Amino acid sequence: MDQFTINLLFVGASFALYIGIAIWARAGSTSEFYAAGRGVHPVTNGMATAADWMSAASFISMAGLIAFTGYDNSTFLMGWTGGYVLLALLLAPYLRKFGKYTVSEFIGDRFYSQTARVVAVICLIVASVTYVIGQMTGVGVAFGRFLEVSNTSGLLIGACVVFAYAVFGGMKGVTYTQVAQYCVLITAYTIPAIFISLQLTGTPVPALGLFSDTASGEPLLTKLDAIVTELGFAEYTAHHSNTLNMVLFTLSLMIGTAGLPHVIMRFFTVPKVSDARWSAGWTLVFIALLYLTAPAVGAMARLNITDMMWPNGGIEGGAVSVEDIDNDPRYDWMQTWQKTGLLGFAPKAPEESAEFLTENPQATLSLRTKDGDSVFVQANGRGAEEVAQEINGYLESGAIQNHLDKNGDGKVQYYNDGADSISERAAAAGWNGNEFTNFNRDILVLANPEIASLPGWVIGLVAAGGLAAALSTAAGLLLAISSAVSHDLVKGAINPQISEKGELLAARIAMAVAIVVATYLGLNPPGFAAQTVALAFGLAAASIFPALMMGIFSTRINNTGAVAGMLAGLTVTLVYIFLHKGWLFIPGTNSFTDADPLLGPIKSTSFGAIGAMINFGVAYVVAGMTKETPPEIVELVESVRIPRGAGAAQNK
Numbered sequence: 001m002d003q004f005t006i007n008l009l010f011v012g013a014s015f016a017l018y019i020g021i022a023i024w025a026r027a028g029s030t031s032e033f034y035a036a037g038r039g040v041h042p043v044t045n046g047m048a049t050a051a052d053w054m055s056a057a058s059f060i061s062m063a064g065l066i067a068f069t070g071y072d073n074s075t076f077l078m079g080w081t082g083g084y085v086l087l088a089l090l091l092a093p094y095l096r097k098f099g100k101y102t103v104s105e106f107i108g109d110r111f112y113s114q115t116a117r118v119v120a121v122i123c124l125i126v127a128s129v130t131y132v133i134g135q136m137t138g139v140g141v142a143f144g145r146f147l148e149v150s151n152t153s154g155l156l157i158g159a160c161v162v163f164a165y166a167v168f169g170g171m172k173g174v175t176y177t178q179v180a181q182y183c184v185l186i187t188a189y190t191i192p193a194i195f196i197s198l199q200l201t202g203t204p205v206p207a208l209g210l211f212s213d214t215a216s217g218e219p220l221l222t223k224l225d226a227i228v229t230e231l232g233f234a235e236y237t238a239h240h241s242n243t244l245n246m247v248l249f250t251l252s253l254m255i256g257t258a259g260l261p262h263v264i265m266r267f268f269t270v271p272k273v274s275d276a277r278w279s280a281g282w283t284l285v286f287i288a289l290l291y292l293t294a295p296a297v298g299a300m301a302r303l304n305i306t307d308m309m310w311p312n313g314g315i316e317g318g319a320v321s322v323e324d325i326d327n328d329p330r331y332d333w334m335q336t337w338q339k340t341g342l343l344g345f346a347p348k349a350p351e352e353s354a355e356f357l358t359e360n361p362q363a364t365l366s367l368r369t370k371d372g373d374s375v376f377v378q379a380n381g382r383g384a385e386e387v388a389q390e391i392n393g394y395l396e397s398g399a400i401q402n403h404l405d406k407n408g409d410g411k412v413q414y415y416n417d418g419a420d421s422i423s424e425r426a427a428a429a430g431w432n433g434n435e436f437t438n439f440n441r442d443i444l445v446l447a448n449p450e451i452a453s454l455p456g457w458v459i460g461l462v463a464a465g466g467l468a469a470a471l472s473t474a475a476g477l478l479l480a481i482s483s484a485v486s487h488d489l490v491k492g493a494i495n496p497q498i499s500e501k502g503e504l505l506a507a508r509i510a511m512a513v514a515i516v517v518a519t520y521l522g523l524n525p526p527g528f529a530a531q532t533v534a535l536a537f538g539l540a541a542a543s544i545f546p547a548l549m550m551g552i553f554s555t556r557i558n559n560t561g562a563v564a565g566m567l568a569g570l571t572v573t574l575v576y577i578f579l580h581k582g583w584l585f586i587p588g589t590n591s592f593t594d595a596d597p598l599l600g601p602i603k604s605t606s607f608g609a610i611g612a613m614i615n616f617g618v619a620y621v622v623a624g625m626t627k628e629t630p631p632e633i634v635e636l637v638e639s640v641r642i643p644r645g646a647g648a649a650q651n652k
Helices: 003-024 030-038 042-053 056-069 071-098 103-110 114-146 151-167 170-201 220-230 243-257 261-268 273-291 294-309 322-327 329-338 350-359 384-396 420-429 441-451 456-494 500-522 529-553 559-581 608-625 631-641 646-651
Strands: 364-368 374-377 400-405
Touching: 003 151, 003 170, 003 456, 042 170, 042 261, 042 273, 042 456, 056 071, 056 114, 056 273, 056 294, 056 441, 056 456, 056 529, 071 103, 071 243, 071 261, 071 273, 071 294, 071 529, 071 631, 103 114, 103 261, 103 456, 103 529, 103 631, 114 151, 114 261, 114 441, 114 456, 114 500, 114 529, 114 559, 151 456, 151 500, 170 273, 170 294, 170 441, 170 456, 220 294, 243 529, 243 608, 261 273, 261 456, 261 529, 294 441, 322 329, 322 364, 322 400, 329 441, 350 364, 350 384, 350 400, 364 384, 374 384, 384 400, 441 456, 456 500, 529 559, 529 608, 529 631, 559 608
Parallel strands: none
Antiparallel strands: 364 374, 364 400
16 A cells, blocks of 8 residues: 555544544533533543644654754743643633633723723734644645645645534534544654654664664764754754743743633633633643654654765765665655655756856756656856756646756755855865755744654654644634634624624624635745744744733732733734734745844744733733722732632631
């Protein structure tokens, strides 16, 4: 059985399971649609929350970013897990005790203002839509590889699947679907990691294998550090980035996590306040299974890839040959991923390849035809336009750009051609720049089983797991968006008399519109999946988290202060992000980049922490200049925060 058929079987079986569960758990009331009837067991809710939480960013993208950066990107692990602890301890039990369906409803009632509720809806939609872009990016990557369809087709298929089980099932259907998705994604993530850890270190627990010795007797991380520094890359286990930006980024992820509406909503589904605490504890257990494994996956994959590009013992043994990449079965995964455009050894644009060929007569461009044969192009004295026409002719007949052998030596040199530490050595060896030019970070986990030559069924399982991670979070986010629109905007502000049936219809229409918007934006994401998600966390950190914290723990903040704070935090953060990522994420409209930020070292992904400080500051200043919080609201806040009977106990 070929790999494509195996992939279809695994992905098809998982989708059939999800849709079957959605039909079985179809929501018949607003209580079931928004909060699953408040009847979900804490363990079940913990597993569903973990699936909701561990998105495409966690499953598909995070290990890839760690693999190619090392220690500095451990901020993703620290920020996301630390943020969940904040959410579990500071917010979840109190919000459940308040007894509402949505975050916006809590903010509207706590700050006794429809305006506050509408502003909260706007903040929620902006953060959630940005988050969904990252999920749809992951969906496109996964479908593009494993179903061998275009990125656009992958997004459309994924959108239809989400529509089927999220729109009809609501929170009840999504909850039980996410339990199944968690089982799929954690199995798919850990099994390849166990195989690879055994291959490299003989240790079946990847987290322990990371700190174990390889077959040569050398510690894995020591060996990896030696290899990457020899090739001119930064030391894997050392800190290289700006410390201030690193701290702000970690803080932004932490408080952004604690302000994510789609995760907070999960705590409204359990019967009691104590169940919310137990749910949070179980979620941490289920999250830990993946998050303890991710650093090992990243490090081991980076070591495997580097060994494949230098298979004869590092630089001294020589780089892999073009012939091996084309004909050795161990490198077949590269040929497959090149079709997606997410991996390659040549510039994406034929004009770029043609220009390089004319400037470097010794260079050769290899193209692979649709029949699997190779053709070679050299300038041979021709101009760039004529060479580009020849390349385009091959591409129009179904070929793909394969290898740009820049120095014509028949090998593919993979190294950091911008590093001074290797420039002299590269010049002496006759290299003409890095020839492994495109390795999208989002493909690493999905390609990992193929890189390690694992069995076909493992590859199929990872395909199903990657899609489960992306689709589970997409469903939760879309449910949060639809709930905000139908329950908080339509029923709460526009038409309070709307019937339950009408409210459900509005929720489903809102979700359908959100799916269309998210799919469209997913075609042109502002970064890798985890980077896009980090932007969403920054927006949640700057707008929603401060309002929730002040709403629970401070009676001083009134409605005017809360509204002013949320608007200030959201606006400043959104403008800062757009200045660096393009207005409305449109490419080419940015004024700065994260490599050269507007404010010193502070990147757009780290600015959420600054936005949160602005939110807190503005809220307190404005509240101090306006009317005090009404006594009945003060009493409400204290009743939510202080357990019943506490006053009597203290007086005895």
